[in-house]
Amino acid sequence: MNIVGKIFVFLIFVMSLVFATFSVIVYATHxxxxxxxxxxxxxxxxxxxxxxxxxxxxxxxxxxxxxxxxxxxxxxxxxxxxxxxxxxxxxxxxxLLAQQTEAQKNYQDLRQLHEKKLAEVESTMNDIRRTQGEIDDLRQQIKRQQETIDETFAAMILRTETNNQLQGEVKRLETTNETLTDQVARAKQLVSFLSDGEVTLDTPVDAIDEPPAVEGRILAVRKRDKDTFVELSVGSDDGLLSGHELQVFRGARYLGNVIVLQTNPDRAAAIVDRATRKGPVQDGDRFESRRATQRRI
Known part of the structure; x- marks a missing residue:
């Protein structure tokens, strides 16, 4: 084999390697x-x-x-x-258009009536002049009545001073009434607990201050700075008072406690206790008191 043949053999070998490489690349990218x-x-x-x-x-x-x-x-x-x-x-x-038409008609009638009344006023002025003499007599009577009024005014001042003293007493009684109202609310709560058998006469006072067996839903959630405020679906009619602490759940998951701040008859406002918070509170979450949990168990 001469050198040309060797060159062709070498070229065939090189092209075989090139085509083999192309085959591998095509298979890999297929x-x-x-x-x-x-x-x-x-x-x-x-x-x-x-x-x-x-x-x-x-x-x-x-x-x-x-x-x-x-x-x-x-x-x-x-x-x-x-x-x-x-x-x-x-x-x-x-x-309204019909009413406007009717009002315009009434205006014309009132204008005619006004002209008629003007004539009557002129006649009345004549009567006033005749009664002027009677007025002079009445002035004398008024003078005598004024003296009587002065005496009555002095008596009225004395009664005003007495009334001011009574108003001060009323304010004091109102303050006493608010205190008694709060005591009555706690007494009603105690009577409810006694009737349900949840407490007895030997139960400590701290246990009576706990919220009654209530449960409900979170109606609204408001966030302010780092605190979270919620609206509860029960209120003072259900025995809730300011300071009561309730547990919040979503399903069976415990989310933390809320503390009642203010109560209405059928609603209450509370704040989420950051010390017991286990998760974010949302609308629709369920809450209940410890008494409700113990009663259900």
Whole structure:
């Protein structure tokens, strides 16, 4: 074999290596489009198959189409209500126009009546002049009455001083009444506990101050700085008082305690105790007292 043949053999060997390399690269970068289309779950870095993505997009399209139809129905209903309201306003406009016409007619009648009354006033002025003499006599009587009024005024001043003293006494009694009202509320709570058998006459006072067996829902949540305030669905009619402590749950999960700040007959305001908080409190969370928990157990 001469040198030219050797060169061709070497070139054939080199080209074989090049084509073999191309084959390996093509195989490594080959995409299995059947797997790309029919893959039902995402595997590793491979996403969900095209067919599954298309089905998801179709379901999303159907949901959006249903929402669009629902919105269109609502818009049609609103437009119908608006048209009905406009018709009512047109009828009200016609009624007001009729009232305006009637008012203009009444104005003309009142104007004629006014002219008639002016004539009567002139006649009355003549009568006043005749009664002027009678007024002079009445002035003498008024002078005598004024003396009587002065005496009455002096007596009224004395009564005013007495009234001021009585008002001070009333304020003192109102303060006493507020104190007694709070005591009556606690007494009612004690009577309720005694009737339910939750406490006896030997129960310590600290145990009586605990909230009664109540439970309800969180109606609203308001955050201010680091504190969280909540509105409760029960109030003083259920035996709640300021300072009572309640437990908050979401399902079976304990979220912490809230402390009652203010009560109304059917509502109460409370603050979340940061020392016992185990999670964020939301609208709709359930709360109950320890007595309610013990009664349920």
């Amino acid at each position: 995409t299995n489009y059947r797997d790309e289309i029919l893959r039902e779950e995402a595997v590793g870095n491979k996403p969900l198959g095209w067919k599954a993505q298309l089905e998801d997009l179709q379901r999303l399209y159907e949901e959006l189409q249903a929402q669009l139809e629902d919105r269109e129905d609502k818009i049609s209903q609103i437009l119908a209500e608006r048209r009905q309201a406009v018709a009512g306003l047109e009828a009200e406009k016609e009624r």
